[in-house]
Amino acid sequence: MTAAVSLENVYKFYDKRPVVNDLSFTIETGEIFALLGPNGAGKSTTIRMLTTLTKPSEGRLEVGGYDVINQSMLAKKSIGVVLQQVSVDGDLTVWENMELHGRLHHIPNPQRKQKINQWLEYVELADRRNDLVKTLSGGMKRRLQIARALLHQPQILFLDEPTVGLDPQTRRRLWEIIRDLNKQGMTILLTTHYMDEVEYLCDAFGSAKPGRIGIMDSGKLISLGTLQELRSTYGEGLVMKQVGVNQVEGDTANSWEYLFFPTLAAANDYLEQQQNKTGMMVRPSNLEDIFVELTGRRLD
Numbered sequence: 412m413t414a415a416v417s418l419e420n421v422y423k424f425y426d427k428r429p430v431v432n433d434l435s436f437t438i439e440t441g442e443i444f445a446l447l448g449p450n451g452a453g454k455s456t457t458i459r460m461l462t463t464l465t466k467p468s469e470g471r472l473e474v475g476g477y478d479v480i481n482q483s484m485l486a487k488k489s490i491g492v493v494l495q496q497v498s499v500d501g502d503l504t505v506w507e508n509m510e511l512h513g514r515l516h517h518i519p520n521p522q523r524k525q526k527i528n529q530w531l532e533y534v535e536l537a538d539r540r541n542d543l544v545k546t547l548s549g550g551m552k553r554r555l556q557i558a559r560a561l562l563h564q565p566q567i568l569f570l571d572e573p574t575v576g577l578d579p580q581t582r583r584r585l586w587e588i589i590r591d592l593n594k595q596g597m598t599i600l601l602t603t604h605y606m607d608e609v610e611y612l613c614d615a616f617g618s619a620k621p622g623r624i625g626i627m628d629s630g631k632l633i634s635l636g637t638l639q640e641l642r643s644t645y646g647e648g649l650v651m652k653q654v655g656v657n658q659v660e661g662d663t664a665n666s667w668e669y670l671f672f673p674t675l676a677a678a679n680d681y682l683e684q685q686q687n688k689t690g691m692m693v694r695p696s697n698l699e700d701i702f703v704e705l706t707g708r709r710l711d
C-alpha cells in the first residue's frame with residue numbers, strides 16, 4: 412500500500428540552523444497521526460513543507476504518492492489544510508468563503524453547490540451560510556476552515572493546532588469531527604501541544620486502529636508509536652517521588668522525580684519495599700510523563 416505521507420531525511424535550515432533535522436517517517440492511508448512537541452520543535456515547519464508552503468532544504472516529501480516539489484499541483488489536490496491562523500475571510504459570508512475555495516479548485520457547478528451544502532451541513536454551519544464570517548465564534552470559524560479544506564475531496568487532511576484557543580466544549584466538538592472523518596477513511600496529520608487531544612484522538616475507538624504519536628523536539632523525531640507502544644517502551648507504572656520544593660516567583664511548587672517501571676505491579680512492589688514512603692505515590696504512566704521523561708520539560 413502506498414503511504415499517504417512520507418518524509419525521507421528531511422531538513423529545513425533557517426540561518427544555517429536546522430529547525431527540522433533529518434526527519435523521516437511515513438503515515439499509512441487512513442491513519443491518524445499526531446505530531447506533538449513544545450514551541451519551536453518544528454511541527455508547523457513540517458506541516459508547511461508537506462503542504463507545499465515552504466520548501467525543504469534537503470530530503471524528500473510525498474503526499475498522496477506525489478512529490479511535493481516536482482508534482483506540487485497533484486500533491487496540493489490530494490490534501491486539505493487547516494492552518495493555525497484562521498484563514499477565512501471575515502468580510503465574506505460563510506457561503507462566499509466556500510464558493511471562493513470551490514472556484515479556486517475548479518469544482519464545476521452544480522457539483523460545487525452540492526458539495527458546499529454537504530460540508531456546511533456536516534460541520535453544522537448550514538444555518539449560518541449567509542452570515543459574515545467575522546460574526547462567527549472562534550469554534551465556528553475553525554469548523555468553516557475544516558469544511559472549506561474538505562470541499563475538493565482531499566485524501567489527506569492536515570491540521571496545525573486545530574483547537575488552540577478554543578473552549579473545552581468546542582474542542583470536544585472538533586475532536587468528534589476529526590475522529591469521524593478518520594473513521595470515514597480520511598488520513599489525518601495534526602500537530603498539537605495538548606496531551607488530552609492526542610490521547611483522545613489517537614485512542615483505539617470502535618474497530619479503528621489506534622493513531623500513532625510522533626514526539627518532536629528541536630527539529631528531531633525523538634519517539635514514535637501508539638500510546639500503548641510508548642507506554643510499553645518507557646514503562647506502564649510510575650512512582651512519583653517528591654524530591655524538594657521549588658520557589659517559583661514567590662510561590663512554592665513541588666518538585667518530583669519520576670521512576671518508570673515496566674508494569675504498575677512492579678511500581679507498587681518498589682513502593683512496598685521502601686522503608687520511608689513519605690512523599691511517594693504510584694500511578695499508571697501517561698503521555699505527559701513520557702514527554703517529560705524524554706525532553707526534560709513540560710509542554711506549555
Ligand SMILES: Nc1ncnc2c1ncn2[C@@H]1O[C@H](COP(=O)(O)OP(=O)(O)OP(=O)(O)O)[C@@H](O)[C@H]1O
Binds near residue numbers: 448449450456457
Ligand atoms: N520563516 C522563518 N524564519 C526563521 N526562523 C523560522 C521561520 N519559521 C520558523 N522558524 C523557526 O523554526 C523553529 C521551528 O518553528 P515551528 O513553528 O516549526 O515550531 P512549532 O513546533 O510549530 O512551534 P509552535 O508549537 O510554537 O507552533 C522555531 O525556532 C522558529 O523560530
